[in-house]
Amino acid sequence: MTGAFPALRMRRLRRTETMRRMVRETALSPSDFIYPYFVTPGRGARQPVSSMPGVSQLSVDEVVADARELANRGIPAVLLFGLPESKDEFGSDAYARDGIVQVAIRELKEHCPGLIVIADLCLCEYTSHGHCGIVEDGQVRNDATLELLNKTALAQAEAGADIIAPSDMMDGRVGSIRKALDEKGYSEAGIMAYSAKFASGFYGPFREAADSTPQFGDRRSYQMDSGNAREAMREIELDINEGADFMMVKPALAYLDLIRMARDRFDLPLVAYNVSGEYAMVKAAAANGWLDEERVTMEILTGIKRAGADMIISYHAPDVCRWMGA
Ligand code: PBG
Numbered sequence: 001m002t003g004a005f006p007a008l009r010m011r012r013l014r015r016t017e018t019m020r021r022m023v024r025e026t027a028l029s030p031s032d033f034i035y036p037y038f039v040t041p042g043r044g045a046r047q048p049v050s051s052m053p054g055v056s057q058l059s060v061d062e063v064v065a066d067a068r069e070l071a072n073r074g075i076p077a078v079l080l081f082g083l084p085e086s087k088d089e090f091g092s093d094a095y096a097r098d099g100i101v102q103v104a105i106r107e108l109k110e111h112c113p114g115l116i117v118i119a120d121l122c123l124c125e126y127t128s129h130g131h132c133g134i135v136e137d138g139q140v141r142n143d144a145t146l147e148l149l150n151k152t153a154l155a156q157a158e159a160g161a162d163i164i165a166p167s168d169m170m171d172g173r174v175g176s177i178r179k180a181l182d183e184k185g186y187s188e189a190g191i192m193a194y195s196a197k198f199a200s201g202f203y204g205p206f207r208e209a210a211d212s213t214p215q216f217g218d219r220r221s222y223q224m225d226s227g228n229a230r231e232a233m234r235e236i237e238l239d240i241n242e243g244a245d246f247m248m249v250k251p252a253l254a255y256l257d258l259i260r261m262a263r264d265r266f267d268l269p270l271v272a273y274n275v276s277g278e279y280a281m282v283k284a285a286a287a288n289g290w291l292d293e294e295r296v297t298m299e300i301l302t303g304i305k306r307a308g309a310d311m312i313i314s315y316h317a318p319d320v321c322r323w324m325g326a
Contacts, residue, residue, distance in 0.1 A: 026306040028298065030074030030326045033317040034118065034271070037063050038209045039104045040083045051205035052276055053283045055315050057083060060104045064111045073321040077116035079165065079313055080104055081210050084126050090134065091126030095151040097158070105159035118163040118192060119156035121149060121177070130214040132168040132222060140222060145170050150180035157186040163245070165192040169222040175242035192271060193244035196232035196258055199223035202251045202277030209276065232258050236266060244268065249309075251275040253300065256307040263308025272309035274301065279315040294323050 002008070013023050021027075038057040040047060045059035058066060067078050082101035084093030093099045101119055108117050123145070124132045133145030145168065153164045164181070166173050174193050181189050199220045207213040224231060232255075236247045247266060249258045250273035259272050282300070286293035297316050304312050314320075 026302055028301055028305060028320060028324070030317075030321050030324065031076050032301075032305060032310075032312055033075050033320065034077045034079050034311055034313040035067075035070055035075055035317040036079040036081060036120075036313060036315065037067070037104070038081050038083060039063055039100050041085050041100060049205065049209040051208050051280050052315060053287065054319070055209060055279075057209065060100075060107050063104055064107050067108055067115055068112050070318060070321070071112050071115045073318075073326045075317055075321065077118055077163075077311075078108070079118045079120055081120050082125055083211055087126055087128045089128055091123035091148060091152075094123050094126040095148065095155045097155060099155060102155050102159040105156060105161050109160040116162045117160065118165050119159075119161040121152055121156065121164050121166040122168045123148060123152070124168075124212040124214070125210045129216065130212055131217075132219065133170055138216070142170050142172070146173055146176045149173050150176055153177045153189075154180055154184055154186070157181055157184075157189040161189060163190040163192050165194065165248075167194040167197060167250075169194070169197050169219075169224075172242070174239045174244050178243035190245040191243060192246035193239040193248060194250055194273070195236040195239040195244065195247045196255070196262070197223055197248070197250045198226050198255065200226065200251050200254075200275070200277070202254070202275045204277050205280045206276035226254070229258055229261060233261060233265060236262055240266060240268060246271050246311075248273060251278060252304045252309070252312070253278050256303065259304065259307040259309050269310045270308060271311045271313060272304045272307075274304060274312055274314040274316065276315065282316075294319075298323065 040057040040059055042059045043061050046062055047057040049055045080101050084100050105117050122132050124130055129135050131140050133140040156164055247268045248271040249255050252272040252274045263270055285291040
């Protein structure tokens with residue numbers, strides 16, 4: 001029986017804030033979030049990223065201090081990107097034992113032992129050409145790149161990363177990394193696959209933050225075309241078959257339908273990446289007084305969770321904690 005007006009009145013349950021809170025189906029909590037850091041060389045360094053107000057490139061000591069505070073507020077995990085001292089054709093710093101991210105992982109595991117440390121795995125911040133793999137004759141080579149991804153994953157796991165998050169979009173990388181990790185005894189390191197990652201204009205500010213703009217061409221030969229939903233499900237299914245522990249949809253806002261589709265089809269924990277451009281849009285509008293920042297941020301993030309995300313990677317995480325009094 002569904003009832004009908006006037007006996008049925010939907011507004012009864014919206015009458016007071018307590019009533020609304022009681023019947024709310026989706027509510028955010030600090031434990032929903034993963035916070036990204038851009039790690040730079042040096043000490044005491046905080047270099048603001050102009051297109052991402054509130055976000056800075058931080059040296060390892062600053063990351064540790066900041067992460068400790070976030071952990072106290074209830075954020076369970078951080079995601080690390082590195083800005084190496086120098087870049088080369090093969091992205092050597094990505095897999096160096098003392099590479100910037102490996103150093104950060106060690107320090108975080110020592111000083112914030114409860115915090116989950118996720119290492120982004122990609123070569124684009126480390127290669128001189130800015131592509132996510134080895135370039136030969138102007139092409140990004142898939143299988144040769146897998147070797148370097150394996151090396152990088154091993155360096156990250158050796159440093160103590162809890163989770164490796166490949167964001168390169170090479171074919172076969174999840175299986176390749178899983179095998180490499182297991183062979184060297186890192187069977188406990190998890191894999192958070194950037195499964196459905198689209199070639200997106202929303203990564204613009206990130207490329208300033210991570211200094212990873214491709215020096216020629218674009219990433220369309222490896223990242224997905226934004227029109228493709230069925231292909232996204234195939235990508236996720238492949239990653240699951242290759243041994244992924246988490247699946248991801250990225251970006252989030254223009255791909256909410258895929259978050260829902262993935263949630264309905266697959267049972268892995270689902271991560272949504274609320275990317276740099278999504279963050280920058282809100283910050284810019286709020287700075288102009290055009291939008292109420294807290295209100296629209298909470299609405300966007302609630303929407304991503306309601307669409308089916310279990311975890312959200314978001315630069316808004318510290319603001320959210322503050323707004324929630326955490
Ligand atoms: C690296 C990588 C990118 C992002 C995460 N990992 C950039 C890209 O693929 O060009 C984007 C994240 C963001 O925009 O916040 N491959």
